[in-house]
Amino acid sequence: MKIINTVSDMQAYSRQVKGKKLSIAFVPTLGGLHEGHRALMRLGKKVGDVVVVSIFLNPTQFDNKEDLKKYPARREDDLKACEGEGVDCVFLPSVEEMYGDDIASQVFDLKGLDKHLCGGKRPGHFQGVVTIVKKLFEAVLPNKAVFGEKDYQQLQIIRHMVEALHFPIEIIPHPIVREKSGLALSSRNRHLSADEKKEALCLYQALKETHQAFKNGEKRAEKLIQTAEGVLRQSKKASVDYIALVDAATLQPIATLEKKALLALAVFIGPVRLIDNVLLE
Known part of the structure; x- marks a missing residue:
């Protein structure tokens, strides 16, 4: 090499x-x-x-x-x-x-x-x-x-x-590479304690549940964001930086899903800021 x-x-x-x-x-x-x-x-x-x-x-x-x-x-x-x-x-x-x-x-x-x-x-x-x-x-x-x-x-x-x-x-x-638990791999994961790493699974869980809500027919951005927010609120160590639903091409916020969209999260687990996302199409 x-x-x-x-x-x-x-x-x-x-x-x-x-x-x-x-x-x-x-x-x-x-x-x-x-x-x-x-x-x-x-x-x-x-x-x-x-x-x-x-x-x-x-x-x-x-x-x-x-x-x-x-x-x-x-x-x-x-x-x-x-x-x-x-x-x-x-x-x-x-x-x-x-x-x-x-x-x-x-x-x-x-x-x-x-x-x-x-x-x-x-x-x-x-x-x-x-x-x-x-x-x-x-x-x-x-x-x-x-x-x-x-x-x-x-x-x-x-x-x-x-x-x-x-x-x-x-x-x-x-595509996003994940641990078996679903946690997206990141260099920042090294800064998480064992407990914080467990808490960090709330990001993946929020994406999964919101994706399921979308598959069940929900297309209103406000409702989908509320679904993700509800999951993240259950973690004692999670502090939301943002939850956003945007057009997958322009990255501009949308009110209703009519074409390919991105649900993106940024969440602090303790002092560590993590990001994750899922495409909805």
Whole structure:
């Protein structure tokens, strides 16, 4: 497995791969890799000839600097995970390499995709995400890039960026990866105590019960949100950040389900903020 630290070396590697008529599948990560990331790598191997994973803890997407400090940086473990999944190359740049002296987000017109859900609660977060993903795409030059559906808003925003900037990159989504209990895998789960992890199951339960209500014929957003809220209220450690029902394409709030929609949650379990979602169609 090759490890590359500079943009110029990464570009040279990718051009060499493409010169052999091979395709590159790219999996961008912040590090703190878990089974969910491994699943993205495995999908990358299915859709591309060569898999490149980036490990870069991007400072511009953290609106809360304490979150940045707490993020689980485990480089040796991360590299072992990549090697174990047969990754061909890891791009491991420094902050200076990616930003130089100007550690700041560029400003993109995201067509309102960042106005609700996590974007409404974390100002500037998605400008930071788009800034770094654009830089990573320009470094890695992938044919395809794999993103998880747990961060559904991010997925939609990246799709928009690729279309708006005419990147010749196919965005490949991967379904949410869950523990057997139903808890969505997240690097933040490491910060949960055993009791908090049990309480965190309320997110999945809320999504399940709301999805069932939808299947039973309920299409009013207000009633579906109330169903999710009722489940979450039963947890003593859960504090709701938001519950939203939005159009799956535009991410704008809706009153009645008439086409594909997304029910999304952000919930604090103790001090740990978790997100989850389910598509209703």
